[in-house]
Amino acid sequence: MELKTIKPKKLEVTRAENFPVATESKVVSLGTRVRNARQEQNLTLENASKLCGVSRSTLSKIENELMSPTFDVLQKIIAGLKIEFNSLFGPAPSQGHSGRRAVTKSGEGERYEQGKSYQFEVLANELAHKTMLPFKITVTARHLDDVGKWSRHEGEEFVYVLSGTLRMYTELYTPVDLEVGDSIYYDAKMGHAAISISEQDAVVLWVTTQRPSY
Incomplete structure (x- = not known):
């Protein structure tokens, strides 16, 4: 039986310049x-x-x-x-395009502190009216007394541990210790708080959902 050589089809590469580019709003x-x-x-x-x-x-x-x-x-x-928290950061979404994106280089997020408890770095802060609010948070609290009181608000939250060990307290459950690579998802209307129980401060990716305002 004669075998035929099949030539691979030439792939057509669509160049980025063929697509319209959305203009960015002023921050x-x-x-x-x-x-x-x-x-x-x-x-x-x-x-x-x-x-x-x-x-x-x-x-x-x-x-x-x-x-x-x-x-x-x-x-x-x-x-x-x-x-809304996220309405304080970045431009409003462009009315001419349905797609949006935000790139936050390491260390370039908006930074805030909450007493002796947490150090926040707001990610994707160039976009306003997001349904998700992503933070990189350094947890400096070592005791619940450092936190002061339960945090509770609308929406849901997802926490992923990047370094250190986090002890997560939630109002209706026993505390859980989370190591690097562990995560937790919970209803944010339930009281919650977190402390670091490792020698170094725990660092986490903390994402809060929020209803869009548009």
């Missing part, structure tokens, strides 16, 4: 977004500071980019002005 500063949220509600600095539980001078400095707020101060502003 608006966090301070400007806080000011816009306050002004949209016709609130003075004095009234907004009372609602947020943050001093007038602190709120003014944040709006004018004279200081970067700690994570707990940012949470107070979000609660007081009733705004």
Whole structure:
């Protein structure tokens, strides 16, 4: 039987330049977004500071980019002005294109601290109105007293341990210790808190889901 040589078909490579490129929106500063949220509600600095539980001078400095707020101060502003966390970062989604993406190089995320408990690095912070909020978090707390109280909010959360050992407390379950490569997924409306039980601080990928605002 005669064997025929089959020549491989030449693959056609579609070049990236053949595709339209979405134009990027200008990134608006966090301070400007806080000011816009306050002004949209016709609130003075004095009234907004009372609602947020943050001093007038602190709120003014944040709006004018004279200081970067700690994570707990940012949470107070979000609660007081009733705004979404992810709406404070990056441009609004482009109306002309359905696809979006964000690349965060190592160490280039927005950084915040929450007392002696956590150090946050906000990932994909160039995109606003995300349904997922990804963080790289260094857990510095060693005792529940360092955390202070349960965290609880809308949505669900996924935690993946990158280094160290994490002890995860959830309101309705016994604590669980998580090593590198371990993960946990839970309802964020259930009280939760985490501490590091390793010699070094635990570092985790922490993803929170949130309903889109558009």
